Amino acid sequence: METENTTSEVSELESTFSVEKQKRIFKIIVIGDSNVGKTCLTFRFCGGKFPDKTEATIGVDFRERTLEIDTETIKLQLWDTAGQERFRKSMVQHYYRNVHAVVFVYDMTKLASFENMPAWIDECDRHSLSADVPRILVGNKCDEKDKIQVSTNLAQKFADMHCMPLFETSAKDDSEADNVEAIFMTLAHKLKAHKQMMNKALPRYNSTDMKRAKVISIGREKSGSSSDCAC
Ligand SMILES: Nc1nc2c(ncn2[C@@H]2O[C@H](COP(=O)(O)OP(=O)(O)OP(=O)(O)O)[C@@H](O)[C@H]2O)c(=O)[nH]1
Numbered sequence: 001m002e003t004e005n006t007t008s009e010v011s012e013l014e015s016t017f018s019v020e021k022q023k024r025i026f027k028i029i030v031i032g033d034s035n036v037g038k039t040c041l042t043f044r045f046c047g048g049k050f051p052d053k054t055e056a057t058i059g060v061d062f063r064e065r066t067l068e069i070d071t072e073t074i075k076l077q078l079w080d081t082a083g084q085e086r087f088r089k090s091m092v093q094h095y096y097r098n099v100h101a102v103v104f105v106y107d108m109t110k111l112a113s114f115e116n117m118p119a120w121i122d123e124c125d126r127h128s129l130s131a132d133v134p135r136i137l138v139g140n141k142c143d144e145k146d147k148i149q150v151s152t153n154l155a156q157k158f159a160d161m162h163c164m165p166l167f168e169t170s171a172k173d174d175s176e177a178d179n180v181e182a183i184f185m186t187l188a189h190k191l192k193a194h195k196q197m198m199n200k201a202l203p204r205y206n207s208t209d210m211k212r213a214k215v216i217s218i219g220r221e222k223s224g225s226s227s228d229c230a231c
């Protein structure tokens with residue numbers, strides 16, 4: 001038997017639909033060596049805290065956060081990728097498909113993770129990432145003050161050379177939470193400035209991909225401040 005919606009139900013549905021229809025969704029991939037803290041950073045931004053425990057990411061984990069920016073609602077879909085080659089090789093082409101922004105992460109206490117940055121940039125270039133896709137460099141674990149191996153000076157030079165803003169932060173230290181916020185808010189503002197509606201560019205993944213992925217969808221209120229890309 002067919003049921004009829006009341007007028008108020010219909011208008012409620014329509015407004016939900018129109019809001020949904022207009023919500024732009026941006027795919028951001030987070031890449032870098034294993035153990036640099038990609039999972040913790042994305043969890044901090046989407047879940048609002050440092051995770052109790054993490055394991056090496058296999059394939060990709062998705063985390064989402066809805067933001068309200070200047071009256072527009074946008075959704076950031078973070079692709080927390082695997083750093084270990086054996087856990088990422090079958091997924092790499094999916095990471096780069098229809099990507100809107102890239103966050104490169106190194107561990108400030110591990111020089112090798114910084115020295116590998118050119119290899120991560122090469123991987124992006126090999127997948128023909130357009131030059132207008134915003135990129136951000138993030139040094140994580142700044143809370144480990146006695147163990148720092150990558151100086152700000154060195155990282156800033158590299159960031160300037162590649163025309164990327166640099167953020168040094170900690171997913172672990174609660175007092176750095178605003179800084180983690182700033183990383184993604186910087187991207188959100190850059191992406192929002194894009195004129196085109198991006199709904200068509202939603203990532204497509206098949207059932208095999210989905211089996212390998214944990215989907216975590218957390219919508220949080222906008223918080224913290226934003227800044228424009230320094231680049
Ligand atoms: N001190 C400190 N430790 C951190 C921080 N972020 C992450 N860690 C620790 O670093 C380890 C690796 O963190 P993950 O987030 O799992 O690293 P990942 O980059 O996702 O690693 P893969 O999934 O293997 O690519 C964990 O033991 C975390 O607790 C941080 O800001 N400070």
Ligand SMILES: [Mg+2]
Nearest residue numbers: 038039056057
């Ligand atoms: Mg991980």
